[in-house]
Amino acid sequence: QQKVQQSPESLSVPEGGMASLNCTSSDRNFQYFWWYRQHSGEGPKALMSIFSDGDKKEGRFTAHLNKASLHVSLHIRDSQPSDSALYFCAASEPGTGSNRLTFGKGTKFSLIP
Amino acid sequence: NSKVIQTPRYLVKGQGQKAKMRCIPEKGHPVVFWYQQNKNNEFKFLINFQNQEVLQQIDMTEKRFSAECPSNSPCSLEIQSSEAGDSALYLCASSPPPETLYFGSGTRLTVL
Numbered sequence: 001q002q003k004v005q006q007s008p009e010s011l012s013v014p015e016g017g018m019a020s021l022n023c024t025s026s027d028r029n030f031q032y033f034w035w036y037r038q039h040s041g042e043g044p045k046a047l048m049s050i051f052s053d054g055d056k057k058e059g060r061f062t063a064h065l066n067k068a069s070l071h072v073s074l075h076i077r078d079s080q081p082s083d084s085a086l087y088f089c090a091a092s093e094p095g096t097g098s099n100r101l102t103f104g105k106g107t108k109f110s111l112i113p
Numbered sequence: 114n115s116k117v118i119q120t121p122r123y124l125v126k127g128q129g130q131k132a133k134m135r136c137i138p139e140k141g142h143p144v145v146f147w148y149q150q151n152k153n154n155e156f157k158f159l160i161n162f163q164n165q166e167v168l169q170q171i172d173m174t175e176k177r178f179s180a181e182c183p184s185n186s187p188c189s190l191e192i193q194s195s196e197a198g199d200s201a202l203y204l205c206a207s208s209p210p211p212e213t214l215y216f217g218s219g220t221r222l223t224v225l
Contacts, residue, residue: 043216
């Protein structure tokens with residue numbers, strides 16, 4: 001069973017629009033979450049991390065974590081062409097010392113021309 | 114921009130051949146990871162090191178892969194006998210735990 005599940009598989013919005021990506025963990029040991037973005041031909045780059053319940057905002061990106069339901073979301077406002085990419089949710093167990101990440105299968109995000 | 118450097122960018126091997134890729138982690142990051150990303154974009158953790166010592170590795174890595182992270186030299190991941198199913202993007206990442214992993218651009222391996 002996939003321990004980190006993402007939805008939707010793909011998402012398209014018009015330029016300037018808002019998008020919401022979702023992620024749920026089935027493992028209660030996962031307490032730390034990251035969102036990564038991967039453009040074609042590149043390695044993934046960390047967008048933001050979230051470890052506490054509530055919202056965390058960085059520029060046009062806002063992450064929300066609900067630890068009780070192990071649900072984390074990423075909201076993108078004012079979508080730009082450079083936002084078109086694969087978005088991955090990743091989770092880790094605190095206290096393991098190595099920060100090994102488990103990734104979801106990703107959401108393919110694109111702008112409607 | 115990530116300062117994790119991976120070489121080569123592309124690698125083509127025949128089945129049964131050895132395939133070796135290298136990674137220079139970001140300076141000051143003691144933990145190094147190798148992940149495999151398949152054609153469906155799924156990530157598989159392979160192995161990680163802390164200060165040259167193996168922390169964790171999966172069974173596949175233990176049996177068919179050879180990896181090391183010596184001090185003052187690039188880290189390396191080598192497949193001893195390549196199989197078609199090994200065709201994938203191999204990603205190296207480094208981290209100052211418990212913080213974010215910083216990935217390189219990867220080595221794309223094609224096994225013919």
